[in-house]
Amino acid sequence: MTCRELIRRASESFCAAGIPDPVNDAALLLSHLTGRPPLALRLDEETVLDPSVIDSFKSLAEKRLSRIPLQYLLGEAPFYGRMFRVDSRVLIPRPETELLCEWALELLKDRSSPRILDLCCGSGCIGISLKAELPSASVTLSDISPDALDLAAENASLLGADVALCRSDLLEAFSGTSFDLIISNPPYIPSADCDTLQEEVLREPRLALDGGNDGLSVYRRIVREAFPRLSPGGFLLMELGISEDEAVSALLSDYGYESIQIREDLSGIRRMILSTHP
Structure with a gap:
């Protein structure tokens, strides 16, 4: 499965669950796993993802569907130009x-x-x-x-x-x-x-x-x-x-x-x- 397709499928699930900004969340979760910029991943129709990455992404997506905040899943949040560790x-x-x-x-x-x-x-x-x-x-x-x-x-x-x-x-x-x-x-x-x-x-x-x-x-x-x-x-x-x-x-x-x-x-x-x- 390509980056764009995985983000598309996840964002549809997020949208159906009422999660705000579903495309952004899906792209950020995949970015967290791959280290690539979210926008590049959203546009990438060619790169086929490793099955292990897909499995890890699905695990994070399930947690997001349970309404665990995105920042807790990423383990960080931006504030005043710096990244801070955050969790529950x-x-x-x-x-x-x-x-x-x-x-x-x-x-x-x-x-x-x-x-x-x-x-x-x-x-x-x-x-x-x-x-x-x-x-x-x-x-x-x-x-x-x-x-x-x-x-x-x-x-x-x-x-x-x-x-x-x-x-x-x-x-x-x-x-x-x-x-x-x-x-x-x-x-x-x-x-x-x-x-x-x-x-x-x-x-x-x-x-x-x-x-x-x-x-x-x-x-x-x-x-x-x-x-x-x-x-x-x-x-x-x-x-x-x-x-x-x-x-x-x-x-x-x-x-x-x-x-x-x-x-x-x-x-x-x-x-x-x-x-x-x-």
Whole structure:
């Protein structure tokens, strides 16, 4: 069977199963096995694939049909120009979170040796990216999940990022420590909505998704616990769930944060919120 024919057959099965972007997924799975670019494989009507490759592809395709996320099958996901290892221990990095990194870099561009905490770090994609872009920064990755921290450590090693790692239930482990930036993509989906998510998202760690009854439980703690751990003029920068901007803004304002700003993602969703310690 040729590359193009195998991709065609798999994409038809994916489409019938309701998998988004079926041709792209099929081509990426075959690219993962062959090392060839996905577009070249989609156009290749001549190369006859080895039966062992076909068997391996079919195994991956069956897993994709069971709605295991593509990134977990590939074992990696792109983020801010780098590839990060991902698996079921962590949330898959999303493109909108790259905008959070861009905002952080804007904020810190004139600060020498800033102290950064990536809170709820998961794969470590935010903190490791900031360290790569700001080599003089002191970056700490923190998560309550030891499994997530293990994977974050792998990514830091693979990408040559000299970062600290700390297991902590939010900011409990950082008493007496101050940061110039605390950045976080926290769990923010209301508990009742977690069971109604896309099937692929249901394969991701619930701990990284569930934000409590109203989706704001983790924000409440972060707002309270981050305040004494920010240096004067330090920044708290967080990703937001859909329609949570007003509620989180009120939490920040009530606690005494200043200069609250909100930015939209590329879809026009109010996705990020910044506040400053007075």
